[in-house]
Amino acid sequence: MKKFITLSVIALCFISAWNFRKEIALTLIPLSLSFSNPIAENQEIIWPVNKEIVVSDKPNIILILADDLGFNDVSFYNGGAADGSLKTPNIDKLARDGIAFTNGYAASPVCSPSRASIMTGRYSSRYGFEFTPYPANAARIMNLLRRDGELETIELDDVQWDEVGLTIGGLPSNEITIAELLKDNGYYTAHIGKWHLGGFTDGMKPNDQGFDDSLMLNSSLYLPKNHPDVVNAKIDSSIEDMVWASSQFAVSFNGGEPFEPGGYITDYYTNEAVNVINNNKDRPFFLYLGHFAPHNPLQSLKKDYEKHKHMQNHTLQVYSGMIEALDRSIKKIVDVLEENGLTDNTLIIFTSDNGGAGYIGLHDINKPYRGWKLTHFEGGVHVPFFVKWPSMIDKNQVFSQRIHHTDIFSTILGAANIKQPKNKHIDGKNLIPYIVDKKEGEPHDTLYWKNSTYQAIIHNDWKLMRSKYPFKQEFLYNLSNDPYELINLASNEFEIKQLLNNMLDKHVESMPKVKWPQSVYMPITTDKPITDYEDGDELIYWPN
Numbered sequence: 001m002k003k004f005i006t007l008s009v010i011a012l013c014f015i016s017a018w019n020f021r022k023e024i025a026l027t028l029i030p031l032s033l034s035f036s037n038p039i040a041e042n043q044e045i046i047w048p049v050n051k052e053i054v055v056s057d058k059p060n061i062i063l064i065l066a067d068d069l070g071f072n073d074v075s076f077y078n079g080g081a082a083d084g085s086l087k088t089p090n091i092d093k094l095a096r097d098g099i100a101f102t103n104g105y106a107a108s109p110v111c112s113p114s115r116a117s118i119m120t121g122r123y124s125s126r127y128g129f130e131f132t133p134y135p136a137n138a139a140r141i142m143n144l145l146r147r148d149g150e151l152e153t154i155e156l157d158d159v160q161w162d163e164v165g166l167t168i169g170g171l172p173s174n175e176i177t178i179a180e181l182l183k184d185n186g187y188y189t190a191h192i193g194k195w196h197l198g199g200f201t202d203g204m205k206p207n208d209q210g211f212d213d214s215l216m217l218n219s220s221l222y223l224p225k226n227h228p229d230v231v232n233a234k235i236d237s238s239i240e241d242m243v244w245a246s247s248q249f250a251v252s253f254n255g256g257e258p259f260e261p262g263g264y265i266t267d268y269y270t271n272e273a274v275n276v277i278n279n280n281k282d283r284p285f286f287l288y289l290g291h292f293a294p295h296n297p298l299q300s301l302k303k304d305y306e307k308h309k310h311m312q313n314h315t316l317q318v319y320s321g322m323i324e325a326l327d328r329s330i331k332k333i334v335d336v337l338e339e340n341g342l343t344d345n346t347l348i349i350f351t352s353d354n355g356g357a358g359y360i361g362l363h364d365i366n367k368p369y370r371g372w373k374l375t376h377f378e379g380g381v382h383v384p385f386f387v388k389w390p391s392m393i394d395k396n397q398v399f400s401q402r403i404h405h406t407d408i409f410s411t412i413l414g415a416a417n418i419k420q421p422k423n424k425h426i427d428g429k430n431l432i433p434y435i436v437d438k439k440e441g442e443p444h445d446t447l448y449w450k451n452s453t454y455q456a457i458i459h460n461d462w463k464l465m466r467s468k469y470p471f472k473q474e475f476l477y478n479l480s481n482d483p484y485e486l487i488n489l490a491s492n493e494f495e496i497k498q499l500l501n502n503m504l505d506k507h508v509e510s511m512p513k514v515k516w517p518q519s520v521y522m523p524i525t526t527d528k529p530i531t532d533y534e535d536g537d538e539l540i541y542w543p544n
Helices: 002-019 021-036 089-096 111-120 138-144 178-184 238-246 265-279 302-311 314-339 406-416 494-509
Strands: 060-066 099-101 188-193 213-217 230-233 251-253 285-290 298-301 346-352 385-388 397-399 446-451 454-459 462-467 473-478 520-525 539-543
Touching (some): 060 314, 060 406, 089 099, 089 314, 089 346, 111 178, 111 406, 178 188, 178 285, 178 406, 213 265, 230 314, 265 285, 265 314, 302 314, 314 346, 346 406, 446 494, 462 494, 473 494
Parallel strands (some): 060 285, 060 346, 188 213
Antiparallel strands (some): 099 385, 230 298, 446 454, 462 473, 520 539
16 A cells, blocks of 8 residues: 555656646756856956057958848838837938848848858858757757647657757858958957857857957846846747746857856947957957847846837837847947048948747738748848948948848958958859949849758749648749739749749759758748737748
8 A cells, every 4th residue: 555655646746747847847947057057257358459550451341240130120121110110220320321232131041050151151051051059958848848739849750969969060160251261361350249150169169260259149148037127028938938948148258168248238249349349440350240139038128128118018118129229239339430430441231140030929020021030931031231331332322132141251352352262162242343333233143042841042033932841832922023922823833933943953952961950840920920820820840
């Protein structure tokens, strides 16, 4: 009888633990992180000071990359985030002081492959980089945290993800980055913010990829969750559970131990970028400012949140406050250039790594386009894109031809008068002849996207998207007549569909094997935030 009672108690403990597995996991993950990855107190960053004037006609170069910034989040394009009342005057001024691209495309609808393409000027699939690296077991934990009724992330059974994790998933060291080329040609190179290209592994860290100095995002919080100056917005989803539970308030400098940033992360990065510019005003510099905003977890400063009380939507207020800080950053960068007499000879490029995310629960952030981050619909890849270079580019220009993230690499080299690598296939185009010399024509007749079996092509004005899982899907649009992808012509235009499929087949066949295995398929809604999903709504399964 005693044995039976003991076994019953053990069984009840197991059942109770299983029933409360989500709550237990959400408690244990932060505790485990605090022990395994302790965060030191804030430390002062000592950026090098240039002690002698370097005479050079080469421009300074600043690349500012937002994270998950939707097309509609910038008021220059479409009136401001979601309800139209958020304005981005400083980003808008950046656009008006130079050239605004109305058809700028991300290299991928997800973070890491886009960043890899920007750094190398090549489709990341050319070196097997098709997925976003994340910690081992993250997919399993996210499924463990899945809420009742929530769409399930389908985990693949034959993947040994523990052998991959964040140690292999990154930018191969034999790729040539824009930072390496600029450094070899006399530039001081600094990285601030998000990297997400294997920054925890030797050979893949920013300092190994051409940056003299790197202040790198180590985890995801903008401020500690209970900080008196922060307002948080958390969506009821397993993705959000995972992000909030596994996030810390941490950065690292030049590969050192993690420490707390000196304030709200967007402002902190901006202030350090100002220090870099002040310290290097007398020599050519390349500053890559990889802002995390407005990526989740959604956290706004109270002072920015309170500017948007009229919205009467807590999540939208927090999100808008985050973009407020991003817009403030642009003003500070532009102002410090002016103070140092660097405005005319500084090339500024501003864009986003991909479109806005549907899993944060907000509507219309990619308006007027359909789709979200993690889809090849325009909402996932049609991104804000501006260039300012006063000595070379006239104000108030609009460029409507299609450009691509890979063009950043070639355009920077063109501006700095540096030759492209001869031993690499470069996909990007130098836009200088188009935006300075007014060259006519299209920089790209054809653009490709390959993320495992989810693929897309734009050729002339035709766009084909296709997926093999969980069943065959094809979407065909004429972007000239239907820029918002409302009418799928896949069942009507057989000849053009066959042509695009053949072109895409040829492109895919020319790519090498992926560098590390795919682990999941993640369901993504097309037209609604995934928090509003109803049975029968259209889904895309994103491979990662």
